[in-house]
Amino acid sequence: MPEHINDPSFYEKGWHKEELGDGFYWVTSPSGYEAAFMLTGNGAIVIDAPPPLGENIFAAIESVSDEPVTHLIYSHWHSDHIGAASMFGPKVKIIAHDITRDLLARFPDPYRPLPTETFATDATLEVNGTKLELSYKGADHCPGNIYVWAPTQKVLTKIDIVSPGSVAFMHADASENISGFYQAHDDILSYDFKALVGGHITRWGTREDVEAAREYWHDVRTFADEALKEMSTRDVLEGFHHGMGREHRLVGAENFINSMVNYIVDRTLSKVTSNGQTWPERLAGATPFTKYHAYTVMESSRTERTHHGYQRRGTGGPWYVV
Numbered sequence: 001m002p003e004h005i006n007d008p009s010f011y012e013k014g015w016h017k018e019e020l021g022d023g024f025y026w027v028t029s030p031s032g033y034e035a036a037f038m039l040t041g042n043g044a045i046v047i048d049a050p051p052p053l054g055e056n057i058f059a060a061i062e063s064v065s066d067e068p069v070t071h072l073i074y075s076h077w078h079s080d081h082i083g084a085a086s087m088f089g090p091k092v093k094i095i096a097h098d099i100t101r102d103l104l105a106r107f108p109d110p111y112r113p114l115p116t117e118t119f120a121t122d123a124t125l126e127v128n129g130t131k132l133e134l135s136y137k138g139a140d141h142c143p144g145n146i147y148v149w150a151p152t153q154k155v156l157t158k159i160d161i162v163s164p165g166s167v168a169f170m171h172a173d174a175s176e177n178i179s180g181f182y183q184a185h186d187d188i189l190s191y192d193f194k195a196l197v198g199g200h201i202t203r204w205g206t207r208e209d210v211e212a213a214r215e216y217w218h219d220v221r222t223f224a225d226e227a228l229k230e231m232s233t234r235d236v237l238e239g240f241h242h243g244m245g246r247e248h249r250l251v252g253a254e255n256f257i258n259s260m261v262n263y264i265v266d267r268t269l270s271k272v273t274s275n276g277q278t279w280p281e282r283l284a285g286a287t288p289f290t291k292y293h294a295y296t297v298m299e300s301s302r303t304e305r306t307h308h309g310y311q312r313r314g315t316g317g318p319w320y321v322v
């Protein structure tokens with residue numbers, strides 16, 4: 001964790017910024033929400049407007065420039081990252097993915113105005129010779145979650161995948177598409193970045209941070225696969241139901257699922273990882289959050305990945321649960 005988290009002025013002021021590359025600034029708040037802005041010499045481009053940072057983004061910009069905000073980019077449609085967007089007023093151009101616009105049109109929110117410009121796959125935002133390359137590679141944390149690449153500064157903004165220095169928040173940061181969430185780690189690493197703005201938690205990230213996160217998720221999936229292979233069988237499930245009436249079968253199901261979660265958590269947290277440390281020694285949040293990640297990753301195997309079989313006609317088995 002960085003030094004500013006122990007600086008009382010960070011909490012009094014409500015923001016902290018660092019220049020990650022020529023004119024590209026990362027801004028964080030005490031609650032662990034992050035945004036970014038880039039100066040073009042002819043107006044500032046802001047990426048995201050998290051309510052916990054709110055108007056302090058203006059204070060951060062004014063600390064280095066008197067350029068007005070001319071553009072706002074939405075990383076994704078979630079309120080916790082763009083729910084302060086209305087503070088920029090109607091003159092600011094808002095750029096987002098097509099899906100983000102569709103979601104905001106379907107579920108209107110006065111704090112999240114509709115984008116004024118959208119794109120489907122790739123787009124370049126160029127203001128006064130300063131460039132940002134926007135890219136969409138498919139659903140991950142949520143549909144419409146984009147990559148924002150500053151090629152001159154080699155800074156990548158990709159929100160709610162990697163929280164540098166920690167495991168993600170519970171349930172893979174409440175991600176909707178876990179296969180896409182995994183894929184995003186590789187896609188982030190496909191950029192030649194020197195800094196990652198991840199959206200959380202008061203620290204920007206390095207390549208090593210992303211590699212550590214990818215290794216953590218690889219371990220969770222490996223142990224989830226092991227748990228499913230060994231324990232997701234008719235015999236084990238019936239063992240949990242033993243002595244219960246059919247009306248209580250979901251109690252048995254919960255114990256059955258959580259027994260596998262416990263296995264995944266135990267194996268993940270006790271493993272000695274590639275740098276000789278355990279995950280609780282290496283990443284913040286591993287101890288409290290791995291049980292949520294274990295459930296999410298295991299459950300995604302049942303919904304997003306290949307099944308190991310199906311019921312044959314007229315036989316009672318195999319009775320694969322997964």
Ligand SMILES: [Zn+2]
Pocket residue numbers: 076078081141160
């Ligand atoms: Zn989100």
